[in-house]
Amino acid sequence: MSDEIDSLVAHWVRPEIRRLTPYQVQDASGLVKLDAMENPYTWPEALRDEWADLLRQTDVNRYPDPAARSLTERLAECMDVPEGMQVILGNGSDEIIQMIGMSLSGPGRCVLSVEPGFVMYRMISTFCGMPYVGVPLGEDFSLDMAAIRQAMDEHQPAVVYLAYPNNPTGNLFDEDAVCEVIEAAPGLVVVDEAYAPFTDASFLPRLGAFDNLVVMRTVSKMGLAGLRLGFLAGPPAWLAEFDKVRLPYNINVLTQVSAEFALRHKAVFDEQTARIREERGRLATALAALPGVTVFPSQANFLLLRTPPGRAGAWFEGLKARGVLVKNMDGGHPLLADCLRITVGRPEENDAVVEGLRELAD
Ligand SMILES: *Cc1c(COP(=O)(O)O)cnc(C)c1O
Numbered sequence: 153m154s155d156e157i158d159s160l161v162a163h164w165v166r167p168e169i170r171r172l173t174p175y176q177v178q179d180a181s182g183l184v185k186l187d188a189m190e191n192p193y194t195w196p197e198a199l200r201d202e203w204a205d206l207l208r209q210t211d212v213n214r215y216p217d218p219a220a221r222s223l224t225e226r227l228a229e230c231m232d233v234p235e236g237m238q239v240i241l242g243n244g245s246d247e248i249i250q251m252i253g254m255s256l257s258g259p260g261r262c263v264l265s266v267e268p269g270f271v272m273y274r275m276i277s278t279f280c281g282m283p284y285v286g287v288p289l290g291e292d293f294s295l296d297m298a299a300i301r302q303a304m305d306e307h308q309p310a311v312v313y314l315a316y317p318n319n320p321t322g323n324l325f326d327e328d329a330v331c332e333v334i335e336a337a338p339g340l341v342v343v344d345e346a347y348a349p350f351t352d353a354s355f356l357p358r359l360g361a362f363d364n365l366v367v368m369r370t371v372s373k374m375g376l377a378g379l380r381l382g383f384l385a386g387p388p389a390w391l392a393e394f395d396k397v398r399l400p401y402n403i404n405v406l407t408q409v410s411a412e413f414a415l416r417h418k419a420v421f422d423e424q425t426a427r428i429r430e431e432r433g434r435l436a437t438a439l440a441a442l443p444g445v446t447v448f449p450s451q452a453n454f455l456l457l458r459t460p461p462g463r464a465g466a467w468f469e470g471l472k473a474r475g476v477l478v479k480n481m482d483g484g485h486p487l488l489a490d491c492l493r494i495t496v497g498r499p500e501e502n503d504a505v506v507e508g509l510r511e512l513a514d
Pocket residue numbers: 189243244245246247270315318319344346369370371372373377381382
């Protein structure tokens with residue numbers, strides 16, 4: 153390699169890509185992993201055996217079904233996608249965000265979401281060459297309707313993303329406010345229901361009631377994060393277009409077979425997510441009892457808490473020293489000052505968090 157490689161790269165790589173910092177994933181080796189909203193429970197042994205048998209019969213020399221028809225049908229049925237709506241699959245919902253970006257990007261077109269929110273909306277918009285507009289939430293993490301209306305008027309976003317419940321705050325936005333956003337948006341609105349297994353609220357039943365509403369889901373948070381599978385449900389007029397930019401065979405055969413198998417045993421996952429919901433309540437109560445701690449209401453499988461002023465970094469490191477990895481949100485956004493995000497784990501993992509924070513709070 154010559155000395156000129158750096159100037160060659162600098163010349164050809166898009167400036168907005170060169171300015172990015174790569175998506176960081178914390179090293180969790182040897183730690184109780186409560187940083188990434190994973191389901192802490194594994195599959196029962198009998199289920200694993202049955203799954204292994206199925207994989208043994210799977211031929212990986214052949215390309216998978218390009219449209220993953222069988223899995224798509226099962227997902228639509230299991231998740232109660234309304235009749236007449238189409239479903240397309242992505243390699244995680246991240247890939248769906250990318251497909252939407254590729255389909256809608258162009259001169260003068262931007263993406264709008266609320267902040268603090270899911271960081272991938274901004275990152276993937278940048279990949280697709282779309283400016284991103286982040287509208288701050290209110291102090292209580294509710295939608296600031298005046299600010300959203302004003303930003304939509306000014307920027308005319310091609311697409312608006314709302315996570316419902318929101319990450320990293322955990323709350324559900326007011327349902328009527330979300331409807332107002334959908335009605336006022338000039339373009340598409342994606343309601344991202346990644347945390348659907350942990351709430352009873354959903355916009356899926358409203359698909360078809362608005363011309364510009366689609367709903368995105370994932371199997372990651374219900375307990376299949378390793379498979380990388382997300383889906384988008386909505387009117388065929390939109391989805392048929394997005395399907396054109398989907399890479400053929402984007403869902404590999406092991407994911408197709410495994411996800412379909414898992415959905416045949418959805419009761420196992422429903423039972424696990426119900427346990428997580430119960431634990432969320434228990435953990436919230438225990439954390440809220442710690443001196444100086446505020447726990448925000450959550451409809452997801454994580455809790456956002458505020459430490460006493462200036463303590464988030466020390467508490468994060470203190471938990472890590474005690475073998476527990478959470479996410480330090482301090483510094484990410486002004487509304488997240490002094491905040492930690494803790495994924496709800498197994499009872500003994502949650503006890504370790506509470507025990508650790510009790511020592512740190514003293
Ligand atoms: C975790 C999460 C996703 C899931 O992404 P996958 O790529 O499907 O794992 C999507 N949206 C939000 C808001 C999330 O928190």
